Amino acid sequence: MKLWQWLFALIVGRILRRRSPPEEPRQKPERIxxxxxxxxRAENLVLVFLGLAVVFALGFIVVYGQFSPRGMSNSLLGxxxxxxxxxxxxxxxxxxxxxxVTEELEDDYPEQHPEKQREVVQIVHESGSRITRKRLLVGAxxxxxxxxxxxxxxxxxxxxxVWDTDALDETPWRRGxxxxxxxxxxxxxxDIQHQSFYTAFAEGADKELLGNSLVVIRLDPDxxxxxxGRSDWAPYGIMAYSxxxxxxxxxxxxxxxxxxPAVQPSPALVCPxxxxxxxxxxxxxxxxxxxxxxxxxxxxxxxxEGYLRAAGNFSARVGPSWWNVRERPTNA
Amino acid sequence: MNRxxxxxxxxxxxxxxxxxxxxxKFMRYLFPDHWSFLLGEVALYAFLVLIATGIYLALFxxxxxxxxxxHGSYTPLDGVRMSNAFKSVVDISLTYKxxxxxxxxxxxxxxxxxxxxxxxxxxxxFTGAFRKPRELTWxxxxxxxxxxxxxxxxxxxxxxxxxxxxxxAIGYGVGLSIPVIGGPVIQALFGAPFPGSPHxxxxxxxxxxLLVPLLLLALIGVHxxxxxxxxxxxxxxSPRHTQKRIIGVPLFPGQVPxxxxxxxxxxxxxxxxxxxxxxxxxxxxxxxxxxLGTNGAQPDWxxxxxxxxxxxxxxxxxxxxxxxxxxxxxWGGVLFPLVVLGVLLAVPFAERRLTGDRGVxxxxxxxxxxxxxxxFGVAFLSWVFLIFAFGAADRIFVLWGLSYNVQLFVFRIAIxxxxxxxxxxxxxxxxxxxxxxxxxxxQESAEEDIRSRAKARAPTAAGGR
Numbered sequence: 001m002k003l004w005q006w007l008f009a010l011i012v013g014r015i016l017r018r019r020s021p022p023e024e025p026r027q028k029p030e031r032i033x034x035x036x037x038x039x040x041r042a043e044n045l046v047l048v049f050l051g052l053a054v055v056f057a058l059g060f061i062v063v064y065g066q067f068s069p070r071g072m073s074n075s076l077l078g079x080x081x082x083x084x085x086x087x088x089x090x091x092x093x094x095x096x097x098x099x100x101v102t103e104e105l106e107d108d109y110p111e112q113h114p115e116k117q118r119e120v121v122q123i124v125h126e127s128g129s130r131i132t133r134k135r136l137l138v139g140a141x142x143x144x145x146x147x148x149x150x151x152x153x154x155x156x157x158x159x160x161x162v163w164d165t166d167a168l169d170e171t172p173w174r175r176g177x178x179x180x181x182x183x184x185x186x187x188x189x190x191d192i193q194h195q196s197f198y199t200a201f202a203e204g205a206d207k208e209l210l211g212n213s214l215v216v217i218r219l220d221p222d223x224x225x226x227x228x229g230r231s232d233w234a235p236y237g238i239m240a241y242s243x244x245x246x247x248x249x250x251x252x253x254x255x256x257x258x259x260x261p262a263v264q265p266s267p268a269l270v271c272p273x274x275x276x277x278x279x280x281x282x283x284x285x286x287x288x289x290x291x292x293x294x295x296x297x298x299x300x301x302x303x304x305e306g307y308l309r310a311a312g313n314f315s316a317r318v319g320p321s322w323w324n325v326r327e328r329p330t331n332a
Numbered sequence: 333m334n335r336x337x338x339x340x341x342x343x344x345x346x347x348x349x350x351x352x353x354x355x356x357k358f359m360r361y362l363f364p365d366h367w368s369f370l371l372g373e374v375a376l377y378a379f380l381v382l383i384a385t386g387i388y389l390a391l392f393x394x395x396x397x398x399x400x401x402x403h404g405s406y407t408p409l410d411g412v413r414m415s416n417a418f419k420s421v422v423d424i425s426l427t428y429k430x431x432x433x434x435x436x437x438x439x440x441x442x443x444x445x446x447x448x449x450x451x452x453x454x455x456x457x458f459t460g461a462f463r464k465p466r467e468l469t470w471x472x473x474x475x476x477x478x479x480x481x482x483x484x485x486x487x488x489x490x491x492x493x494x495x496x497x498x499x500x501a502i503g504y505g506v507g508l509s510i511p512v513i514g515g516p517v518i519q520a521l522f523g524a525p526f527p528g529s530p531h532x533x534x535x536x537x538x539x540x541x542l543l544v545p546l547l548l549l550a551l552i553g554v555h556x557x558x559x560x561x562x563x564x565x566x567x568x569x570s571p572r573h574t575q576k577r578i579i580g581v582p583l584f585p586g587q588v589p590x591x592x593x594x595x596x597x598x599x600x601x602x603x604x605x606x607x608x609x610x611x612x613x614x615x616x617x618x619x620x621x622x623x624l625g626t627n628g629a630q631p632d633w634x635x636x637x638x639x640x641x642x643x644x645x646x647x648x649x650x651x652x653x654x655x656x657x658x659x660x661x662x663w664g665g666v667l668f669p670l671v672v673l674g675v676l677l678a679v680p681f682a683e684r685r686l687t688g689d690r691g692v693x694x695x696x697x698x699x700x701x702x703x704x705x706x707x708f709g710v711a712f713l714s715w716v717f718l719i720f721a722f723g724a725a726d727r728i729f730v731l732w733g734l735s736y737n738v739q740l741f742v743f744r745i746a747i748x749x750x751x752x753x754x755x756x757x758x759x760x761x762x763x764x765x766x767x768x769x770x771x772x773x774x775q776e777s778a779e780e781d782i783r784s785r786a787k788a789r790a791p792t793a794a795g796g797r
Contacts, residue, residue: 033585067429077433078607085600092593100585106577107362109563109694160519160529168508168515168525199623210526213623243623248505248642248661249526250498253625272627273502274643275726275736290642292649292660319526320505321649321659322514 034101042098049091056084169317171211172202173298179203179214179240179308189302192218192238195267197255199243202310211318213243214298215252215269216308217280226297227283230315233299238308240298241284242318245271247291249320252278269295283315292321362580363587364566368455370594375448376552377598378441385438385606386541392428394420395490395537397530406615414619417533418492422615437606439632442484444602446634449477457679457709459696461565463689467680469558474676476551478669479544481634486540488612488632490533495612497620498629501526502642506665511658527622565696575694628726637716640723641668644743672716700769703762710758711751718747 060080067073131137161167179187179200187200198216201207221237233239245252250273258264268287269278276289284295296318299311317325346352363369396416402409404419406426414422424431453473456462462470489500504526507518523529563578573579581587605611617626631639641664650658683705684690699706722743729736 064429073429074432074436075607077430078437078603078605081433082600082603082605082607085596085603089593089596089600092589092596096586096589096593100589103582103586104365104579105360105362105582106572106579107360107563109576109578110561156520159531160516160521160523162516162520165515165519167519170525201623208527208622210622245505247647248665249501249508250505251501251623251625253623254627272625272629273498274639276647286647288647290645290647290660290664292647292651292656320508320661321656322508323512323656323659325656325659 034103036101039098042094046091046094046099049087049094053084053087053091056080056087060084168319168322169211170209171313171318172205172209173211173310173313175310175312177202177205177310178303179216179300179310187216187308188306189236189238189308190306192216192308194218194220195257197257200240200308210244210249211242211314213251214240215243215255216240217255217267217269219267219280223281225282227315230283230297230299232301233297233311235300235302238300238302239280240300240308240310241269241278241280242296242298242314244319245273245276245291246286246293246295246319246321247271247274247276247289250274252276252295293325359582359584361560361583362563362578363583364564364578364580366567368459369564371448371452371455373591373594374598375445375452377595378445378448378602379548379552380595381441381599381602382438382445383545385434385441386545388430388434389424389438390541392420392424392431393417393490393537395533397492397527397533409615409618412619415492417490418614418619421491421493425613426615433603433606435606436609436611437602439488439611440605440609441602442487443611443632443634444598446477446480446484449473449480450634453477453676454709454713458699458706459565459567460683460693460702460705461696462680463683463693464680465562465692466558466565469555469562470680471677472551472555472558474673476548476555478673479548479551483540483544483548484632484634486536486544490536490540491612491614492533492620493612493614494617494620494624494626495614495629495631497527497622498625499631499635500620501622502639502661502665504528506638506642506661509659509662510666511662514659563694565694567696567698573695575692578694628730630724630727636723637672637720638665638669638723640719640721640725641665643725644719644722644740644747646744668719675712700762700765703759703766706762707755707759711755714754715747715751718743718750722747 057080060077063073063076063080067077128134180203181187181198181200184203186203187198192198196217200214200216201212205212207213217239219234219237219239221234224234224237224239226233241252243252244250250271252269252271254270254272256265256268256270256277258266267280269280269284270276271289271291274290276291277287278284278291278295279287284297286292286294293316296314296316298314301309301311303309342352342355345355394416398416399413400416400419402412402414402419402422404410404423404427406422409422421435424435426432456470456473485499485503489496489503504518504522507521508514510517519525521532521535523531523535564580566573566578566580570579581590630636642661643664645660645664647660649656649660686704697705722739725736725739725743728734728739
């Protein structure tokens, strides 16, 4: 009962309030927006377009309901939703071109305010007129603000081990570590064929570590010209290089292998990102592309059971070059 | 007489905010009527579509690099080890209703967003609209552009598919290449050597969906406020268009339906693209691992200029003995974009210095009106564009069989020679257009002269003297 009474009072109240101030017949103010002639055909067009927008929007809901990831559904969803938007856009275009009065108005570009500028400066100066040691106070304020800012920024250092950049050089390769393939199966020297290209990892290590993945290939031992001190790094011509390009850190995922060696360039390891090309015969020297230093080579040996093992760590740091990268030795 | 139904709400607002005078003024804010002034609006509306579709994607995306084995609806990937991030995007694409539409529209909108900003930038440059009093608008716009590039890069890195991983690896290499601070900065951002600690994904995610969008919103807000404070420039279309008086269409009723129509056109076309034209089918690329790569990988178009620069650079690190000082990716990946940004930032101030023109400019130049500026702009843009084009050299090789070697050789020369030629040609062309206009004006005034003389003589001739 209470609710009905309230509602009744509300309705009566609204009616009375509407009627209470007697409307004075005011003079119509002068028009601001100019008059234009009615355009019933344009209005009809707008109605048609809006109707189509309704149809397309409903279509979207229907298509969504019938959705199957394998069918045409995505195209239909795009057509219906995009279409609905485009029909409304067309309706609005008609409104803009035909139904709204086209006005060309003039206005002033904003001026400068020299007087106000002067007053701003004046207010600032006069406000500080009691202060005698301005430079000292400003300096102290700057010192306080600056140190507080510095203090507030210090926790940023928690973001990473910022100064401990040794982690960038980490590799799992030590003397005796076995090479395994993608599945974790140890690689035998016999598995490595000429003219093919194998990706290998350190047994038991995190495969994602930049210093882990290797390219393993087999070349004719007589044709190798390895740098000084690497003569026993490639038993039977089997050699391993880091798979991470020394330019920008992409995987050296291409093995250029001539089908017709007479005219084609010799075998090389290529990074598909910027086409740095490394010569495996000479210990990974750069023969083409933007890389600035050779691909690190890993010394290999073959154990009694015929498995491939590392004979030590890489010849240089793995991964993209950075400050000092050549100088520091890799961890043994 | 019925009471106007609008009167009450307007009174309500004015009584509480005292904003009626500002509303009145804002409704009659003038927009000069020229199509090229809509390019910035296209960018704005693409941004709105990015926010709308991005919110939808955020409801399903899982920013985690923890590994899982896929057993979803897309059987070719069955049993493949992948990150939760990649899996969630595959699911968005192939399992959730309308997910693919939203993802593809989001991707298209990002491409269109940057493209529209770039077109807008060119319009502003070639009409001299960056001059006093609009230098700040120009600077904020440039920061917007580069922030948008960063946002786009993080967006496709988050997906953790093969291409995004290759892009992230390059970003890592480029970051490391910064002299002295490269190592610490990259360690701070990635949290660990590449592919980074699990924190990297949380960081990139919050940056991509909150921090950078907020920054973009703030920059867009400042940009628009600055535009409104000084109004648009206008072309010298008639003697009535002057430095002092702006002529245009009022915001209401003239501009509102136009702008809304443009917004819906942009949104509609983006959804059509998202529905009909496949973009970045990540389930075909597969998940990324640091030891994987593929030939023919290309980033989104707006990063192509950086790939081009990295590829064009001759292969050397700056070293002293066995110390590496400046690794190679620094040139193309860090210095090059900084030079481009620096040159663009300096444009208003350099021009003021070179021309000695310190005046206020509300009238936009046509490109021919400032031959030096136009020629410089064409040369500079062509320089960046040629480097961009070389980023696609491997695709050009596949498409037309043009040797990569030959292209490298040609481009290394062309990026310097062609801009120089274009500078000279553009300058002369602008001058020629100016001269042609002068000649035309002289002809017209002469013809006018003849006609008026003929008129003056006519009555005397009729008089038969």
